[in-house]
Amino acid sequence: MTKADAISGILFDKDGTLLDYAKSWVPVNYELGRIAAKGDEDLARKLLVAGGMDPDTGYVTPDSLLAAGNTVEIAEGFVAAGAPFTVETLTTHFDGLFANSAQLAVAVTDLAAFFATMHARGYRLGVASSDNEASIRATAKRFGFDGYLHYVAGYDSGYGVKPEPGMVLGFCAATGLEPHQVAVVGDNNHDLHMGRSAGAGVTVAVLTGTGSRQSLSEASDYCLNDITELVPLFSGAAAARPVA
Template sequence: MSKAPLPIPIAGILFDKDGTLLDYAKSWVPVNYEVARIASRDDADLGATLLRAGGMDPQTGFVAADSLLAAGNTAEIAQGMVEAGAPWTREALTDALDDLFSRSAAYAVPVTDLSALFATLRTRGYKLGVASSDNEASIRRTAERFGFAECLDYVAGYDSGYGVKPEPGMVHGFCATTGLIPDQVVVVGDNNHDMHMGRNAGAGLTVAVLTGTGSRQSLAAASDHCLADITELLALLDRHPPAARGDDHLTLDGTS
């Protein structure tokens, strides 16, 4: 009588950046107002229209889950703004926003001490990467600023040649770089583009966090676990060994 195969151990963690490593509201709401100012060429009324088109309330700063500003890459945001009336070409606005986003790394607010977290994960033997809809230069500046660049095995932005979320390419690139297979990888993110990327790639686990624009309800269907933030990840890895996807979306306190 044959035995059931043992689960494949988790060996790599691929993080989203904004809303996952960085607090989205503190880091990106001010940047979104600057996006609107640039895209509208200082037309306040048009700027408000562009923010609404991107999924952000111009009065409250609330950003809707999985909206353009929450989950889109720079080129997608630029395209959406142009379609909503921004007086730019898509290409020129993409360049302007990429420059803004790279500079904005200097003002980002981390969710926790990222240097300590990544050092701990590295000590435990995990391969580590960041896959973001931001540009690669911005990711690298963020990693350098918060002291975890040397812990990274892999960095992928929308412009790195691995495709864009929710396509599986960034996960497959991580696997190719580290020698892992998707079953060994945890994808951690704050919106459904991240979760769907993980599922599309066949990742071992998809883990959602609530430091971005998503809610427990909006993230439930595509995530295996939903955490308050990345500080709960170590305990999750300790308490929940690799398992099949779709395990009731448990939080660490056992609630669904």
Template sequence: MTRKAIAGILFDKDGTLLDYAKSWVPVNYELARIAARSDEGLARILLQAGGMDPDTGQVAPDSLLAAGNTVEIATGMVRAGAPFSVDELTALFDGLFARSVDYAVPVTDLAAFFASLHAKGYRLGVASSDNERSIRETAKRFGFESYLHYVAGYDSGYGVKPEPGMVLGFCAATGLTPDQVAVVGDNNHDMHMGRSAGVAMTVAVLSGTGSRQSLAAASDHCLMNITELEAVL
């Protein structure tokens, strides 16, 4: 049986389109400060619970801060001692994440990158564990919103990673089938989402928190960053 050509690409956002260390490590420190009500000792505990070394800023692959959605992160912080309800902390984190767009650092010129893929006829989407507002603000800030056929955050109604719902939503929005889609991301939540949906290709990138070792089992290709993508499509 001949495999269908890839016609759609669904990207993760953080660690994939945005450099994770440059964009999110400072946000994680602020997240912990908020969750700890500025208690420095508790903030360190919360960062460690989220998978981040409070001294080095290193975030473990597939940890809560690397791959969790806002509700999951808030839940983990509350369990680790944050003096808030999950709903309160989720609202605070969603606001922080939306504001953090102003400080995000892209992996490449995203407007030019998406324009090139769009010109080649690919249908394009972003599926993130962040909220939908933050995704749209990111696309607007970096000039690629007009090239997107689909946007899904954890709060968009398609379910959460690593469930297949965001991929299936992309297919419904674009008229494609999963075997025409490539999923691109920096952690195993992205790869497992793609595999569970039956996509044609899962592509891991190393601009986030994952490593070649952590991503090898669930990815068909592992690239330094998205600038190498067209070579494998």
């Protein structure tokens, strides 16, 4: 029996996990810089560098602010680097941009078909993101998997932020599962450390985000090219859940 055989619920990160990070978020990051710099091109470049992104190539450093931070953390980092806003005002601007960006996102696979498959096998499914909850729900609706979700948590949903364990524990409370019955899937160490700190049964890294096999190996039980490889990994029906 493998660790995967004991899993009854799967909690996914969104950006870089369900959505291709480079295709979906690098253009958004440039817009973040433009907004935060009020159109000052030199300042925008400085802010992107502070966030962990090369403004020339679009490369985002694994586990950097733009790779793993929530909206408030990104706003704080940009203000500290010289953005002429308060953190509160910039957070509001960023949350609005992120919610609208769901319409431009690029999925890593047919998410409706993928979630339908895992739902049919009896898994409890959720999304926990450092983005805001409205953006997660907009993404789920756009790609047609909202009806398969048992749980949604953003940085603003009241469960705390990554890498704290609260989002995983909230998923357990919503589904009746114990942490050891949950797999946490993500593209950066904030996701994996969240899973480990909550006592998740399995942590799974995927390479559709900003992380690499090297950067993600220590905190993951499995490192996959993308979420489609979860279908053979969790090939059977979900393990039996506790009796209520």
